[in-house]
Amino acid sequence: MWLVLVSTVVIGFIAYKLFFRNSKNIFKEHGIREIDTSKFMSILDILLARKGMPEVDNYVYKAMGSEKYCGIHELGTPVILIKDMELIKKILIKDFDHFVDRRKFFAEADEVLQKSLPMLEGEEWKGVRASVSPTFTTGKIRRMMEFFNSVGKEWVESLSEKAKANPSPDGSVTIDVIKVINQYTVDVIASAVFGFNAGTIKNPDSPFAKYAESLADFSKLKLVKMAIIFGLPKLNKILKLKMMDPEAIGFFERILDQGLKKRLSGETTKCNDFLQLLVEAHNGKLKGEGNDELGSFEKDAHIELKGGEKKKQWLTEQTMNSQSLIFFFAGFGTTSNALTFAAYALAVHQDVQDKLRKEVGKIMKPDGNLDYDDLSTLVYLNMVVCEVLRRFPAGARLERSCVKDYKDNDSGLFVPKGTVVFVPSNALHYDEQYYDNPDKFDPEHFSPEKKAQRNPYAYMPFGIGPRNCIGMRFALVETKAAIAHLVHNFRIQTTKKTPVPITGLWAGFGYTAPKGLELKLTPLNK
DSSP, X not given: OHHHHHHHHHHHHHHHHHHHHHOOOHHHHTTOOBOOOTTTSOHHHHHTTXXXXXXXXXXXXXXXXXXXXXXXXXXXXXXXXXXXHHHXXXXXXXXXXXXXXXXXXXXXXXXXXXXXXXXXXXXXXXHHHHHHGGGGSHHHHHHTHHHHHHHHHHHHHHHHHHHHTOOOTTOOEEXXXXXXXXXXXXXXXXXXXXXXXXXXXXXXXXXXXXXHHHHHOOOHHHHHHHHHHHHOHHHHHHHOOOSSOHHHHHHHHHHHHHHHHHHHHTOSOOOSSHHHHHHHHXXXXXXXXXXXXXXXXXXXXXXXXXHHHHHSOOOOHHHHHHHHHHHHHHHHHHHHHHHHHHHHHHHHOHHHHHHHHHHHHTTOOTTSOOOHHHHTTOHHHHXXXXXXXXXXXXXXXXXXXXXXXXXXXXXXXXXXXXXXEEEOHHHHHTOTTTSSSTTSOOGXXXXXXXXXXXXXXXXXXXXXXXXXXXXXXXXXXXHHHHHHHHHHHEEEEEOTTSOSSOOOEEETTEEEOOTTOEEEEEEOOO
């Protein structure tokens, strides 16, 4: 493995030198200030995963001062960083027709993922997105609340049993946070996507749990592969590196394929899971519900299909399998990470935990269930979750690829076709212009008063515009339900081994918690 790692880095370094030497300087040609990042982070830092690209984004964001945009080279590829709020709104929403696509990320060898929404381009993306969007409205997520409750209660019961079996004087149990959180998210996503009982809470060593964990695990080798796949796509056409474990992908593909065929044939009883909703969309039977609500997030993402586009069947079996797989992967990995950081933050900030517990106690049913509408009324819980996503982002930048030459007369920005532009959302989340004491974990950053004073585009954990995260509502409800179950039943505390402050790892554009993170849970007498 290490031989492969070293060889890949050496080849990548050589390729970088060649591509960089031959790359065209579009910045000088179009009057865009270029900021040299080589002194902050070298090519070897990137290829050896010693630093993450978001750290470079933060460096550039500060170095550009009050300028609205600038250019940098990433592994020889010229990209443009956008800092100005009005420009951000134009590129992500108003002038979206110029920036429909994203940069290709998954290798061509990861075939099934090429048909997933994040990777689709042009008209095909537009058609699939419009077809899939109705599966994530509030009414549909409300139907899935049964999964959040059943898995949440089983999760709490399992943790309580572990605490009872622990000889600790205070009745507490020490947990590996990531592993315990993964058990909840895998079982929820498996139920909500596949209509499948993964059983990882009861059996953490099941094949389902093993393969799910391998997809979400970011080893050193995987980070190097990501650097090559993402930064040197021409080189990867030769190397054909795969970011995802082929065995794990195959395992979930087989489950999805079998489940989808049964749904399409009508062999399986109708369920409230994502796969069933896709089948309903495929058959033209997915209708809106009276309780579907559209916030600004959905309104900014609205796509209008033309007559011929509406009639076309965009949801093939392969496309539906790809959407289910990426939903499972993204929903499991990113939500697990957010919940891990939430548990950590609550353990470190006991005052926040106490206030949150009091609020949750007002809506928790005697049988341990949570009501969807009641959950949405918890203002402080929403503030806590927003602050977790600000401090520990699942995605630290938003990228768009320019599909046709773009000129903004107000700022003077010209973007040639094929150029990648990006918004450094993590840097915005830590800008003192928008957040008082941004390095401090403080849910008050998202009090109704603070939010009203702040530019809405200074906070974008799920993106903005038509290519925002389609699963935002699902992810938020899943996260809030887990936190509510946790704080209502346990006091979360640090141990002697818990790092304070925490030091995570940049994996791609997301910040991940350190492996082996330890916390202590003490059951509360209800």
